[in-house]
Each structure stands twice: as structure tokens, then as C-alpha cells.
Amino acid sequence: MTRILIVEDDIDIRGLLARGLEAEGFDVGTASNVEDALKGARDATPGAVLLDVGLPDGSGHDVCRSLREGGFSGPILFLSARDEIRDRAEGLALGADDYIVKPFEFEELVARLRTHLMRRQQAEAPRSRLTAGRLIFDLDTRLVTCGEASARLTPREAELLAMLMERLGKPVSRAEIFDHLWASQGGLSLNVVDVYIGYLRSKMADFVRHGGPVLTTVRGKGFMLEPKGPDFRQ
Incomplete structure (x- = not known):
């Protein structure tokens, strides 16, 4: 407690x-x-x-x-x-x-x-890497790879991806993401979540064809990192 x-x-x-x-x-x-x-x-x-x-x-x-x-x-x-x-x-x-x-x-x-x-x-927590199927995220270097595709994230993009990976297959609401990443900063609105989701989607665009999870919008519930394809292993 x-x-x-x-x-x-x-x-x-x-x-x-x-x-x-x-x-x-x-x-x-x-x-x-x-x-x-x-x-x-x-x-x-x-x-x-x-x-x-x-x-x-x-x-x-x-x-x-x-x-x-x-x-x-x-x-x-x-x-x-x-x-x-x-x-x-x-x-x-x-x-x-x-x-x-x-x-x-x-x-x-x-x-x-x-x-x-x-x-x-x-x-x-003593962690340095997160995995979601073929998606591998190095938390120290902020490098995310999936097969032959890779992308390096900004610190805030990295925090967002880590949050979604830790809730793999479950939707996370805009409000929860905002509270986790931006609530302590004044002058920002929930729209900042959509902006960074867009940044993350752009950098992960090539991952799907390499067997990686898909960043989807769940209507009325928020965003989810969704495992796709028969070869996916969590």
C-alpha cells in the first residue's frame, strides 16, 4: 500500500x-x-x-x-x-x-x-526493452524495429509507444494518455494526443508488412496497439 x-x-x-x-x-x-x-x-x-x-x-x-x-x-x-x-x-x-x-x-x-x-x-523498473511479437523497442536508444524496418522515436513518442505496448491489445483512452504524458504541462488540450498518435503511426507505417502490430483507433474508446497476422506472437 x-x-x-x-x-x-x-x-x-x-x-x-x-x-x-x-x-x-x-x-x-x-x-x-x-x-x-x-x-x-x-x-x-x-x-x-x-x-x-x-x-x-x-x-x-x-x-x-x-x-x-x-x-x-x-x-x-x-x-x-x-x-x-x-x-x-x-x-x-x-x-x-x-x-x-x-x-x-x-x-x-x-x-x-x-x-x-x-x-x-x-x-x-529495471527494463531496457519491450517486445510485441516481432516489434522490438529499445528503451535506452528509443530505437524501435520490426523485421527489416526501424525508426527512432523522440522522447515523448517513446513514452507513448511504451504505454501502448504495455497495454497491448487493449484500448487506451485519449484522457488516460493525456493524463499520463501531458497533464502536468499547462496550455495543452487533448488534441496533442491525436498529433502524437499521428507521428507514431507515420514512423511505424512499414512495420505492418513485417508482421508488426497495428496502431488502431477504437471508436469511443481511444487507441490500441493491435496484434495482426497469424505469425504474431506476444
């Missing part, structure tokens, strides 16, 4: 978040100030931290800085009423993974939290 440390001085918000996350299956710890937050992180290392910026004995920025300098590698998500671009930029520059402006929808917070946890787990 993943432990989430909530650092929030507003008792009502802190309680709502704690109860909500516990209902979602998380183990929850709480703190209302900088001192207790750092102590809580030392006593029971959390999997992620939800961090208010304004705290009675300092700033959430102090907590974020101390955690990163101390080697904490889990996701840190700022929760703040400060919505200026410079506030977001400062928080991200300190090493936070996301910056969510209050008020926010709890469902969106949980979706972003799960996305960051999944991405961190994937980044730490």
Missing part, C-alpha cells in the same frame, strides 16, 4: 484529502507545518507528498527543497491557491512533479497522483 504524506495547514482540507485518499486505497500520513512534514517524511518514507505552499512556520517550498536535497525521489505535488505562472514555475523548478491550483476536483487530483506514481515506478 502506497503511503501519501499530506502537508496542509487547513484542518478541513487536510481531513477531506485524508479520508478521500484512504477510500482510494492509500495509506495516509498528515502534517500541518514544515517541521512535522520533514519529521513525517523521515519516520515513514512516503511514496508521494501532497504539499501546500503556505504553511505557518515557513513554505512548502522549504519542504520540497529539503526532501529533494535529502534524496527523496517520489512524486511531489504542490496544492496551492497561488495560480500565477511564476508561482507554478518556481514550484516545478524546486523539483516538484506537478502544481495543482485550488480549488480542484478530487478526482483530478487522484488521477494525477496515480499517473505520477506509475511513471515513477516505470522509470525505476
Whole structure:
């Protein structure tokens, strides 16, 4: 069970978040100030931290800085009423993974939290290659090959292909792809998913005739890497 440390001085918000996350299956710890937050992180290392910026004995920025300098590698998500671009930029520059402006929808917070946890787990997993039949994807070089055909992907194209390969034969929605790859970046819409799907399709166009899977659109459900042909082996 993943432990989430909530650092929030507003008792009502802190309680709502704690109860909500516990209902979602998380183990929850709480703190209302900088001192207790750092102590809580030392006593029971959390999997992620939800961090208010304004705290009675300092700033959430102090907590974020101390955690990163101390080697904490889990996701840190700022929760703040400060919505200026410079506030977001400062928080991200300190090493936070996301910056969510209050008020926010709890469902969106949980979706972003799960996305960051999944991405961190994937980044730490000891893997260097994914396969889907004859399709071979080298994660280190971002080179994808299928028979005699090959293509080198950009970092974001590579993340998209890895997500689809890990869900081989199952549709992945636009919203899920967007949350996984672009939710933490402001100013983007769901259309960016279609753009990158187009890039990926173009680079993988020759793979089908070499026995590779097909990147298909599943109406009403999203996109899927679909195994095709009698010689396909997962």
C-alpha cells in the first residue's frame, strides 16, 4: 500500500484529502507545518507528498527543497491557491512533479497522483526493452524495429509507444494518455494526443508488412496497439 504524506495547514482540507485518499486505497500520513512534514517524511518514507505552499512556520517550498536535497525521489505535488505562472514555475523548478491550483476536483487530483506514481515506478523498473511479437523497442536508444524496418522515436513518442505496448491489445483512452504524458504541462488540450498518435503511426507505417502490430483507433474508446497476422506472437 502506497503511503501519501499530506502537508496542509487547513484542518478541513487536510481531513477531506485524508479520508478521500484512504477510500482510494492509500495509506495516509498528515502534517500541518514544515517541521512535522520533514519529521513525517523521515519516520515513514512516503511514496508521494501532497504539499501546500503556505504553511505557518515557513513554505512548502522549504519542504520540497529539503526532501529533494535529502534524496527523496517520489512524486511531489504542490496544492496551492497561488495560480500565477511564476508561482507554478518556481514550484516545478524546486523539483516538484506537478502544481495543482485550488480549488480542484478530487478526482483530478487522484488521477494525477496515480499517473505520477506509475511513471515513477516505470522509470525505476529495471527494463531496457519491450517486445510485441516481432516489434522490438529499445528503451535506452528509443530505437524501435520490426523485421527489416526501424525508426527512432523522440522522447515523448517513446513514452507513448511504451504505454501502448504495455497495454497491448487493449484500448487506451485519449484522457488516460493525456493524463499520463501531458497533464502536468499547462496550455495543452487533448488534441496533442491525436498529433502524437499521428507521428507514431507515420514512423511505424512499414512495420505492418513485417508482421508488426497495428496502431488502431477504437471508436469511443481511444487507441490500441493491435496484434495482426497469424505469425504474431506476444
